[in-house]
Amino acid sequence: MAYEEAFAYLQRKGYGDRVQTFDVSSATVELAAIAVGTEPARIAKSLTFMVEEQPVMILCAGDAKINNGKFKGFFHKKAKMLTAEEVHTLIGHDVGGVCPFGIKAGVDVYLDESLKRFEKVYPACGSASSAVELTPEELEQLSGSKDWIDVCRIPEEAE
Template structure:
């Protein structure tokens, strides 16, 4: 079970007790926000993509969407998400629990600037009913990203 992979990873960092598990699902931004009693935009959703020959995860704010022109400028290709069936074997986590922690070797992680609006955010922890609250420095340390990128667009009226 991939939450166990994440728990073991966080145990090496001394923060495994910070993982929150819920009775109900937190598999979507709306469900996670409900379980955590926070705004949807503070959910750090992790989207999975094929980028040429690689698999990449982009962690972004719950209210952000991929901005296709920005994505193409960043990666030199159109955005192509992994299918439901591809997620677990390629990343190590199933859809609903995809997170940037304890992923399969070779999976690249990027953090989107849409997250920087918040002092803390809530990424999943490898299952469809888990999350952890992290500040930006912790997220960067534990996700070990290639870099921060800007490939998102926010709803009208939101600040980047």
């Protein structure tokens, strides 16, 4: 059901023709990069956390990792990732297909600066065998994000 909701959302916004579905899994950054035919860094992965009883989704580049110091500096809390069950219940998508499209109300979405390095990025579309090609600006518009934030590190950066 999550794919259908995400696809319908993108279709209503005029981006349904950008959605790709695959006969293979795209559930991880590496698998998604192979399915899409791009480098792993361009996969916009969705990381989900609980902050003050509020589910939060951060989309970041596929090669980025949460920097705990930056996360705590921004949210004033230690990063606590949601479990797979919590992701399903609170976000509305299953792990492997998490995206900001067609999600449950009350989820705060943020975009990490690590995505701005690329002209095109590829978030999932609600299933473990889908993706959608977007510019970072389109992702910002379609995700309903609260803001661009800097809470990740990319491989070239030191911890």
